[in-house]
Amino acid sequence: MKRRPLIAGNWKMHTTSQEAKQLASAVIQAANKVSGRDVMIAPPYTALAAVSTILSGTGVILGAQNVHWEEQGAFTGEISASMLKDLGCNMAIVGHSERRHVFGETDFMINRRITGALQFGLVPVFCIGETLKQREAAQTLKVLEDQVRGGLAGIELRDGARIVVAYEPVWAIGTGKTATETQAQEAHSFIRTLLADIYEKNIAGQIRILYGGSVKPENIDILMQQDDIDGALVGGAALKAEMFERIICFQ
Numbered sequence: 001m002k003r004r005p006l007i008a009g010n011w012k013m014h015t016t017s018q019e020a021k022q023l024a025s026a027v028i029q030a031a032n033k034v035s036g037r038d039v040m041i042a043p044p045y046t047a048l049a050a051v052s053t054i055l056s057g058t059g060v061i062l063g064a065q066n067v068h069w070e071e072q073g074a075f076t077g078e079i080s081a082s083m084l085k086d087l088g089c090n091m092a093i094v095g096h097s098e099r100r101h102v103f104g105e106t107d108f109m110i111n112r113r114i115t116g117a118l119q120f121g122l123v124p125v126f127c128i129g130e131t132l133k134q135r136e137a138a139q140t141l142k143v144l145e146d147q148v149r150g151g152l153a154g155i156e157l158r159d160g161a162r163i164v165v166a167y168e169p170v171w172a173i174g175t176g177k178t179a180t181e182t183q184a185q186e187a188h189s190f191i192r193t194l195l196a197d198i199y200e201k202n203i204a205g206q207i208r209i210l211y212g213g214s215v216k217p218e219n220i221d222i223l224m225q226q227d228d229i230d231g232a233l234v235g236g237a238a239l240k241a242e243m244f245e246r247i248i249c250f251q
């Protein structure tokens with residue numbers, strides 16, 4: 001089954017609101033050059049309001065880089081799904097490797113974040129991926145299985161499944177090293193089989209699985225040709241308008 005591709009840009013802790021507006025305008029122009037695919041950008045929280053205004057009425061989706069599970073409360077530094085919806089966000093990245101490995105987020109916390117996002121109508125972009133040490137120890141599939149089962153525990157998905165999974169091998173993020181298309185396809189196919197086991201084959205067939213990890217103009221086309229790769233989550237190259245345009249316009 002063919003899924004609608006999604007190209008997502010994670011701007012991490014970059015851009016002032018002025019820079020964010022300029023970059024967002026360039027993304028809109030790039031997205032207008034192609035059809036049949038979705039484009040999402042996740043600026044830092046401080047630029048969400050400004051970028052939301054620029055994106056209004058265009059097809060480009062606004063995303064956040066994380067989301068808390070409660071609607072409000074004493075959670076200093078956190079932001080809720082309803083607050084993000086209020087700013088025009090429709091997606092939120094959850095479980096990014098930097099959240100897991102730099103800030104110590106666990107599968108349990110990520111599971112709660114996914115639950116919170118879905119409850120308030122945000123589509124979670126649920127990130128998973130193994131470290132180099134785990135890959136070298138032949139633990140990749142076990143790590144992915146634990147992350148998928150832990151992150152999705154108790155989460156019901158029905159037809160039109162409103163969740164996106166992003167496979168991002170930690171060793172490929174921000175390093176310039178990309179998984180080969182064969183390595184990526186192998187992991188994606190495994191993740192889809194796992195999703196079919198947790199839900200149904202039909203639902204697993206609707207879930208978009210993005211690849212992330214040093215995606216660039218030079219490798220996007222071959223990655224997108226793989227059966228189970230439905231898009232890309234892009235960090236560094238999403239900050240360069242020309243590079244991101246080429247990625248959006250993959251062939």
Ligand code: PEP
Nearest residue numbers: 173174212213214235236
């Ligand atoms: C990311 O941060 O999700 C990512 C994939 O970064 P990069 O493209 O820079 O490797």
